[in-house]
Amino acid sequence: MSFNEKEKDRSSILENRRQSDGFVVTEERDVKPAGIRGWYEHPTTQVIMLGFVCFMGPGLFNALNGGQLCKDVLNILVMTLICQGLGAGGQVDATTSANGNTALYSTFAFTAFFAGSINNYLGPRLTLLLGSAGYSLYIGSYLATNIHKNAGWFIIFAGAILGVCAGLLWTAQGSLMLAYPTEQNKGLYISIFWAIFNLGAVVGAAVALGQNIHSEANAVQNGTYIGFLVLTLIGVLIPMMMADPRKMYRTDGTKVTAPRNPSWKKEIYSLYLALVTDPAILLLFPLFFASNYFYTWQFNDYNGAIFNIRTRALNSFCYWTAQIFGSAIMGRVLDLSFLPRRTRAFLGWGVLFVMVFVVHGWAYHYQKGYTRQSVASRTFHKIDFKDKGYVAYVWLYIFCAFLDSMWQTTAYWMMGAMSNDPAKLAIFTGFYKSIQSAGGAGAWRADAVGLPYMNIFASTWALLVAGLVFALPMLYTRVKNTTQAEDEVIARIGEDESEVAEDVKP
Numbered sequence: 065m066s067f068n069e070k071e072k073d074r075s076s077i078l079e080n081r082r083q084s085d086g087f088v089v090t091e092e093r094d095v096k097p098a099g100i101r102g103w104y105e106h107p108t109t110q111v112i113m114l115g116f117v118c119f120m121g122p123g124l125f126n127a128l129n130g131g132q133l134c135k136d137v138l139n140i141l142v143m144t145l146i147c148q149g150l151g152a153g154g155q156v157d158a159t160t161s162a163n164g165n166t167a168l169y170s171t172f173a174f175t176a177f178f179a180g181s182i183n184n185y186l187g188p189r190l191t192l193l194l195g196s197a198g199y200s201l202y203i204g205s206y207l208a209t210n211i212h213k214n215a216g217w218f219i220i221f222a223g224a225i226l227g228v229c230a231g232l233l234w235t236a237q238g239s240l241m242l243a244y245p246t247e248q249n250k251g252l253y254i255s256i257f258w259a260i261f262n263l264g265a266v267v268g269a270a271v272a273l274g275q276n277i278h279s280e281a282n283a284v285q286n287g288t289y290i291g292f293l294v295l296t297l298i299g300v301l302i303p304m305m306m307a308d309p310r311k312m313y314r315t316d317g318t319k320v321t322a323p324r325n326p327s328w329k330k331e332i333y334s335l336y337l338a339l340v341t342d343p344a345i346l347l348l349f350p351l352f353f354a355s356n357y358f359y360t361w362q363f364n365d366y367n368g369a370i371f372n373i374r375t376r377a378l379n380s381f382c383y384w385t386a387q388i389f390g391s392a393i394m395g396r397v398l399d400l401s402f403l404p405r406r407t408r409a410f411l412g413w414g415v416l417f418v419m420v421f422v423v424h425g426w427a428y429h430y431q432k433g434y435t436r437q438s439v440a441s442r443t444f445h446k447i448d449f450k451d452k453g454y455v456a457y458v459w460l461y462i463f464c465a466f467l468d469s470m471w472q473t474t475a476y477w478m479m480g481a482m483s484n485d486p487a488k489l490a491i492f493t494g495f496y497k498s499i500q501s502a503g504g505a506g507a508w509r510a511d512a513v514g515l516p517y518m519n520i521f522a523s524t525w526a527l528l529v530a531g532l533v534f535a536l537p538m539l540y541t542r543v544k545n546t547t548q549a550e551d552e553v554i555a556r557i558g559e560d561e562s563e564v565a566e567d568v569k570p
Contacts, residue, residue, distance in 0.1 A: 115260025120299020123264020169505030171227030180491035195233025238493030255395030351531035356504035390469035
């Protein structure tokens with residue numbers, strides 16, 4: 065018996081077992097709850113609640129980390145709410161912030177790789193709760209550093225803890241966001257989540273702008289951090305109020321897969337099995353790697369380098385607002401009902417390809433005009449929003465936001481096109497966040513050690529193009545117009561490798 069025949073038999077056996085045990089019910093149609101319960105357990109309601117979990121955590125985090133002066137700011141994927149509005153976390157010591165980002169991304173990358181298994185064992189609600197708790201600690205570290213100037217080590221420590229928490233949060237989030245919609249409206253649900261999530265950054269950036277609009281200094285008020293800290297603590301409570309995924313039905317009446325809690329051994333084994341049964345996911349790893357890499361140049365080496373504090377806050381407000389529209393546009397493109405799913409996949413790829421070259425061709429025009437050394441000079445003029453020519457600079461930043469939201473939306477959509485099973489999607493999302501954070505950690509570290517701005521910019525452009533090139537054969541060979549049953553087979557629950565091997569012996 066050939067290897068392919070064995071794998072086919074293996075998949076058939078696992079599928080039959082899971083169906084007999086009641087695990088795979090994605091095609092089962094039942095009576096959905098009505099009234100208030102029906103509204104509460106509606107997929108749209110749950111995705112909105114999921115969006116507010118990230119609104120209160122990563123969203124506010126983005127606002128704080130993306131607008132301030134120097135170079136650092138963590139990224140957006142792992143906490144994406146507070147930190148991005150003020151760049152370098154609002155702190156003038158960009159090196160400490162960059163090192164904190166490096167610690168965050170490093171632990172994020174490690175944890176996220178295994179977070180799919182953790183999510184499938186603990187359940188998504190508990191995983192979300194644990195994941196959201198780290199944002200409060202991280203924001204508190206910036207407040208402590210604002211009060212005690214020698215507490216920079218706390219930012220690095222909190223960043224490492226946050227990386228662990230963020231890996232859990234984003235894996236659970238991606239699994240639910242991609243499992244609740246039907247195949248026809250995954251782009252819509254991604255854009256709904258992305259809009260709410262980024263509203264956190266918009267609100268955070270607006271608050272920071274209001275507090276700093278009359279200040280041209282490079283420090284953030286303590287009140288900014290305290291306000292964000294309170295909001296993130298509220299966000300920790302939301303996962304406890306979300307519906308049990310085992311009770312969820314999609315809008316077409318199909319029941320969401322709700323596997324039992326497996327053993328740790330079987331969940332870890334599922335990581336290997338996901339790669340063996342669906343190796344096409346490997347072709348998306350370069351695209352994943354690039355998806356957080358570009359934040360370093362955007363936040364630190366552009367917004368944080370050449371603008372003063374109040375202008376950085378304004379830029380961040382525009383950036384996160386533009387994210388909402390970029391995701392909505394891309395979600396609409398990827399859900400065009402008159403086009404087959406395979407056609408939409410290539411259309412989305414083409415939009416990203418054009419945007420990469422438009423944004424970076426434009427950005428190169430500005431980047432060649434300044435260096436790390438010139439920015440450090442006392443004679444360097446930090447751009448203010450009242451300066452002549454500012455409008456063109458902020459529009460570039462807005463287009464950077466369009467590219468970011470379109471890239472993330474498409475990455476999620478590609479994974480959603482490969483499966484509808486929450487357990488498999490949790491593993492894929494974990495891979496996504498792990499590889500993504502590894503790229504972010506490398507970029508932040510490069511910035512912390514003083515790599516020239518142009519080098520970081522050029523590597524960003526090259527990695528984005530490479531990610532698209534590697535993704536193209538995956539779209540061609542793997543994306544189908546509808547997900548097949550064999551695409552859902554992951555032996556992770558109630559299965560033992562030795563038992564399966566015994567059943568498929570030639």
